[in-house]
Amino acid sequence: MTFYTFPEDNLRLFTKNVFLKMGCPEADADLATDVLLKSDLRGIDSHGVARLSGYVRLWEKKRINATPNVRVVHETATTATVDGDGGLGLVVAPFAMKVAIEKAKIYGSGWVSVKNSNHFGIAGYHSLMAVDEDMIGISMTNASPLVAPTYANERLLGTNPMCYAFPAGKYPPLVVDMATAAAANGKLEIAQRSGSPIPEGWAQDAAGNPSTNPHQLKQGGSLLPLGSDKEHGSHKGYGLSATVDILSAVLSGANYGPWVPPFVAFLEPPTDPVGEGIGHFLGAMRIDGFRPAQEFKDHLDNWITRFKNAKTVDENKKVIIPGEPEYNFEQERKIQGIPLIDVVVNDLNELATKLGIAPLS
Amino acid sequence: MTFYTFPEDNLRLFTKNVFLKMGCPEADADLATDVLLKSDLRGIDSHGVARLSGYVRLWEKKRINATPNVRVVHETATTATVDGDGGLGLVVAPFAMKVAIEKAKIYGSGWVSVKNSNHFGIAGYHSLMAVDEDMIGISMTNASPLVAPTYANERLLGTNPMCYAFPAGKYPPLVVDMATAAAANGKLEIAQRSGSPIPEGWAQDAAGNPSTNPHQLKQGGSLLPLGSDKEHGSHKGYGLSATVDILSAVLSGANYGPWVPPFVAFLEPPTDPVGEGIGHFLGAMRIDGFRPAQEFKDHLDNWITRFKNAKTVDENKKVIIPGEPEYNFEQERKIQGIPLIDVVVNDLNELATKLGIAPLS
Numbered sequence: 001m002t003f004y005t006f007p008e009d010n011l012r013l014f015t016k017n018v019f020l021k022m023g024c025p026e027a028d029a030d031l032a033t034d035v036l037l038k039s040d041l042r043g044i045d046s047h048g049v050a051r052l053s054g055y056v057r058l059w060e061k062k063r064i065n066a067t068p069n070v071r072v073v074h075e076t077a078t079t080a081t082v083d084g085d086g087g088l089g090l091v092v093a094p095f096a097m098k099v100a101i102e103k104a105k106i107y108g109s110g111w112v113s114v115k116n117s118n119h120f121g122i123a124g125y126h127s128l129m130a131v132d133e134d135m136i137g138i139s140m141t142n143a144s145p146l147v148a149p150t151y152a153n154e155r156l157l158g159t160n161p162m163c164y165a166f167p168a169g170k171y172p173p174l175v176v177d178m179a180t181a182a183a184a185n186g187k188l189e190i191a192q193r194s195g196s197p198i199p200e201g202w203a204q205d206a207a208g209n210p211s212t213n214p215h216q217l218k219q220g221g222s223l224l225p226l227g228s229d230k231e232h233g234s235h236k237g238y239g240l241s242a243t244v245d246i247l248s249a250v251l252s253g254a255n256y257g258p259w260v261p262p263f264v265a266f267l268e269p270p271t272d273p274v275g276e277g278i279g280h281f282l283g284a285m286r287i288d289g290f291r292p293a294q295e296f297k298d299h300l301d302n303w304i305t306r307f308k309n310a311k312t313v314d315e316n317k318k319v320i321i322p323g324e325p326e327y328n329f330e331q332e333r334k335i336q337g338i339p340l341i342d343v344v345v346n347d348l349n350e351l352a353t354k355l356g357i358a359p360l361s
Numbered sequence: 362m363t364f365y366t367f368p369e370d371n372l373r374l375f376t377k378n379v380f381l382k383m384g385c386p387e388a389d390a391d392l393a394t395d396v397l398l399k400s401d402l403r404g405i406d407s408h409g410v411a412r413l414s415g416y417v418r419l420w421e422k423k424r425i426n427a428t429p430n431v432r433v434v435h436e437t438a439t440t441a442t443v444d445g446d447g448g449l450g451l452v453v454a455p456f457a458m459k460v461a462i463e464k465a466k467i468y469g470s471g472w473v474s475v476k477n478s479n480h481f482g483i484a485g486y487h488s489l490m491a492v493d494e495d496m497i498g499i500s501m502t503n504a505s506p507l508v509a510p511t512y513a514n515e516r517l518l519g520t521n522p523m524c525y526a527f528p529a530g531k532y533p534p535l536v537v538d539m540a541t542a543a544a545a546n547g548k549l550e551i552a553q554r555s556g557s558p559i560p561e562g563w564a565q566d567a568a569g570n571p572s573t574n575p576h577q578l579k580q581g582g583s584l585l586p587l588g589s590d591k592e593h594g595s596h597k598g599y600g601l602s603a604t605v606d607i608l609s610a611v612l613s614g615a616n617y618g619p620w621v622p623p624f625v626a627f628l629e630p631p632t633d634p635v636g637e638g639i640g641h642f643l644g645a646m647r648i649d650g651f652r653p654a655q656e657f658k659d660h661l662d663n664w665i666t667r668f669k670n671a672k673t674v675d676e677n678k679k680v681i682i683p684g685e686p687e688y689n690f691e692q693e694r695k696i697q698g699i700p701l702i703d704v705v706v707n708d709l710n711e712l713a714t715k716l717g718i719a720p721l722s
Contacts, residue, residue: 299614
């Protein structure tokens with residue numbers, strides 16, 4: 001496995017050109033690019049430009065609308081439902097978060113459930129939009145069914161991430177951004193490439209037996225919810241995933257559970273949909289709706305300092321503040337560039353050839 | 362271990378008499394009783410009348426104020442901070458949820474962070490208040506530090522539960538109500554009584570080593586976050602617990618992290634508090650702020666039906682719908698009565714003697 005490193009701006013230009021070739025308006029191309037690059041900058045390599053050709057394949061199959069009419073279809077002062085019109089989630093979710101933020105500016109909070117959308121990239125991007133306004137940002141999405149609820153031998157839920165982001169004072173924002181499965185699919189893909197077994201508790205095989213084979217998921221197996229088994233609280237991971245599914249899709253009118261359309265173009269969506277596209281849920285709450293923002297930030301700094309200095313089991317390991325490793329990656333990669341593995345570089349260059357744009361540089 | 366079964370009404374009268382003896386106003390005594398009984402009815406025996414003498418001991422030490430001036434101290438249209446004035450969480454949290462519900466009636470949603478409170482019983486009670494109004498109910502609380510974050514060898518967080526409740530149509534409400542630790546302290550107490558080991562992944566000993574001894578927690582050990590270890594996602598359980606702590610306490614001005622005062626009277630609160638009492642977070646969102654309530658309920662019924670009928674690993678086990686077992690307990694115990702173990706019965710009758718009220722009957 002070889003890595004090649006690209007300056008942020010070059011990857012940004014390349015990515016924008018791909019979205020323009022799909023027919024996205026320029027502002028949408030810029031926004032979608034920004035969401036993907038944020039993921040690569042923050043070290044979440046599985047959700048950045050590595051997925052670019054996947055978005056293109058879905059667009060080629062007419063499962064992504066490059067010129068959607070994204071709009072609010074139902075609302076109260078602080079709630080809204082957004083119809084993404086089949087657009088890129090990378091564009092639809094920021095639209096919805098802006099609606100939430102505008103409502104929060106006036107009424108203290110804003111909450112938006114989204115239907116008829118597609119994969120929205122990293123949840124953290126959307127939550128951090130609220131943090132920039134001294135608000136708490138919340139974002140969730142449902143996703144293609146890969147996870148078996150406790151006791152089930154069927155994939156009924158996605159890895160359905162939930163994200164909460166809080167502005168701190170002297171520290172970077174505290175960002176909890178997590179899949180509700182024991183391990184995200186990206187970790188299985190890494191094990192598949194390296195040929196290593198996965199830990200017990202991540203997946204089960206097609207018969208429902210615990211499995212350490214990273215290829216089981218492609219052979220009818222399932223991922224397991226956070227907690228792994230009943231004894232260790234997998235019903236809690238399942239409950240969280242159900243919560244994300246209901247807020248994102250049952251509330252908006254998107255597809256839920258096993259009806260969520262797959263993110264990969266080679267699998268067809270169910271022929272009996274229960275809603276439109278996939279769903280997201282976004283929220284923003286003004287900090288100063290509860291106490292002065294500076295007081296909150298001072299106390300969150302105190303919280304962070306206490307946790308960073310906690311006594312640890314292994315003196316070489318510190319307690320990690322959620323979002324801090326990603327923040328550090330971002331500072332470093334903005335200067336040093338973004339490393340991509342050869343497989344991804346080749347994939348992107350083939351995409352460039354197909355679309356008739358300049359290769360990566 | 363022997364069980365004695367009591368009619369709901371008898372336990373209700375007994376419990377109310379205890380709260381009246383503490384000096385609670387009658388309406389508060391009724392409300393606090395209702396919260397505790399709901400827990401016993403729903404089969405969550407650890408959070409019901411079994412804790413009654415614990416509340417009394419805290420009141421005796423003047424750590425619970427029986428006649429609090431519970432009030433909103435800061436607000437916008439849809440957000441508020443409530444000062445519980447050291448009252449019973451069983452009274453303060455419903456007050457705060459009512460504020461959230463009233464805001465939601467007007468503006469679509471309402472969000473309340475609470476400081477200066479005490480243990481609020483089961484989270485589900487508060488969330489279900491919103492469900493009764495065709496709203497989604499959210500409730501969280503921080504709690505005495507028992508849980509070590511990933512890599513830590515210190516108790517820095519409580520078992521900090523989060524609860525999301527949704528109204529269904531033909532089915533009972535779907536209620537996700539879960540501690541963010543791998544296992545709640547109540548499960549360790551059961552193992553302590555029966556002398557059985559606990560599964561690996563629930564706790565670590567004072568040196569930070571994995572332990573299957575249920576007594577370790579009393580000997581300097583810690584509970585572990587949901588996920589149990591880093592490889593199985595304990596950083597996610599830690600992140601959820603941190604989210605509950607920040608929304609409940611950093612946002613309201615309550616104590617957070619290791620500063621949260623212990624629920625037990627024999628342990629003194631920290632002498633360097635960073636806020637007032639413990640904190641809660643409560644929210645309500647009108648379903649019809651997103652789509653017509655009946656549409657939502659029909660789709661949630663469809664979700665539930667699909668999950669109930671899922672293919673399972675063991676044909677004798679069905680996928681469990683969150684909240685359904687508790688609902689079934691409630692129907693059964695309302696008719697058949699509430700079973701209490703002898704230890705609890707003895708404890709309550711000693712309490713009755715001390716307070717000069719009639720014993721259990």
